[in-house]
Amino acid sequence: MSKSFQCQICPNYCKISPGKRGICGIRYNNGKKLVLLTYGKACAVNIDPIEKKPIYHMMPGSLSFSIATTGCCLKCLCCQNWTISQCLPEEAGSYNLPPEAVVQQAIKKGCKSIAYTYTEPTVFYEYMLDTAIIAKSKGLKNVYVTSGYINMEPLKKLTPYIDAANIDLKGFSNDFYKNYCSGTLKPVLDTIKYMAENNTLVEITNLIIPTLNDDMKTIKKMCEWIIKNTGNQTPIHFSRFHPMYKLKNLPPTPPETILNARKIALETGLKHVYAGNLRVMKEGFTYCPSCGKAVIERFGYTILKNNLTNGKCNFCKSKVKGVW
Amino acid sequence: MDRRNFLKNLITSIFGIFAFFKNGLGKTERSELSNKEAMFYKKL
Numbered sequence: 001m002s003k004s005f006q007c008q009i010c011p012n013y014c015k016i017s018p019g020k021r022g023i024c025g026i027r028y029n030n031g032k033k034l035v036l037l038t039y040g041k042a043c044a045v046n047i048d049p050i051e052k053k054p055i056y057h058m059m060p061g062s063l064s065f066s067i068a069t070t071g072c073c074l075k076c077l078c079c080q081n082w083t084i085s086q087c088l089p090e091e092a093g094s095y096n097l098p099p100e101a102v103v104q105q106a107i108k109k110g111c112k113s114i115a116y117t118y119t120e121p122t123v124f125y126e127y128m129l130d131t132a133i134i135a136k137s138k139g140l141k142n143v144y145v146t147s148g149y150i151n152m153e154p155l156k157k158l159t160p161y162i163d164a165a166n167i168d169l170k171g172f173s174n175d176f177y178k179n180y181c182s183g184t185l186k187p188v189l190d191t192i193k194y195m196a197e198n199n200t201l202v203e204i205t206n207l208i209i210p211t212l213n214d215d216m217k218t219i220k221k222m223c224e225w226i227i228k229n230t231g232n233q234t235p236i237h238f239s240r241f242h243p244m245y246k247l248k249n250l251p252p253t254p255p256e257t258i259l260n261a262r263k264i265a266l267e268t269g270l271k272h273v274y275a276g277n278l279r280v281m282k283e284g285f286t287y288c289p290s291c292g293k294a295v296i297e298r299f300g301y302t303i304l305k306n307n308l309t310n311g312k313c314n315f316c317k318s319k320v321k322g323v324w
Numbered sequence: 325m326d327r328r329n330f331l332k333n334l335i336t337s338i339f340g341i342f343a344f345f346k347n348g349l350g351k352t353e354r355s356e357l358s359n360k361e362a363m364f365y366k367k368l
Binding site for chain 2: 003004005006007008009015027030033034035036037038039040041043046047048049061063089090091092093094096125126127129151153154157300301302303304
């Protein structure tokens, strides 16, 4: 009798026969059970500034111990980490780094958080969850950098351990997700809403790709959805596209498109709107939503000035959303 | 500009580049991969 399994971790719901793997390439049916091939096998390990995730509203200027394994549940044509996200674990080198060792190394290197990032942490869920539980018990924060393509049951189990999440909202139409990411939009929106409602700092990244998702009317609709479902203090990063992977035929996003999207988001009512992958100054600052003064000045990943005390603006004492 | 912070980030980035090349060139044997049971799946 064949022992096929259906993976329930992400909305792909892969049906996996013995000896086969899911779309992610790392969840494998060994004939007896479904296993994660990359548990404790990180293919990328770096110490990054937290601003690189990008997370702008949690412990600015701190370091984040960042790990990934191979694999992803989406197939984005513009993937910037496709060399590790779209390959099998055998095709990449890996470090033997069990959860305890990740936490130990993070503390040793002076990191304040652990980031599950680069590829899609949802597919190495068990590794992430076990690491996050230990990290939390040792006083470290956990950062989930994700496409948000995860099912509700695993998300509910994970969320209590996640302090901040940067969720990619790659576009605001199901067609975009279907044609350029091999996914669907709704699960991503559900993830954003659930995490925002359950004490996780959610920051959203929207990569703007010329001709594919740069329609300003759609961007406005997306901003309205964010305000309605997560509040107007949810940070959003409009990120500039560079020709990559299977979208080398398109030009880089013109800087004015990013700045225009930022303007529309601010006009719609969002308070923390950032221009990403651009060498800008004030468009990367955090402003107090009450008095409008710059509370965090940054350039790239470097903090130039921090005018927040205990999460409150030094000028008007209003609270600014974040984990400070 | 906070010079110390800038240098710290610069050094981190340089190590990151080395790590990228190291990872990019490596391979992992199938026998070295884990067999940790997944948490969310059902039998068909």
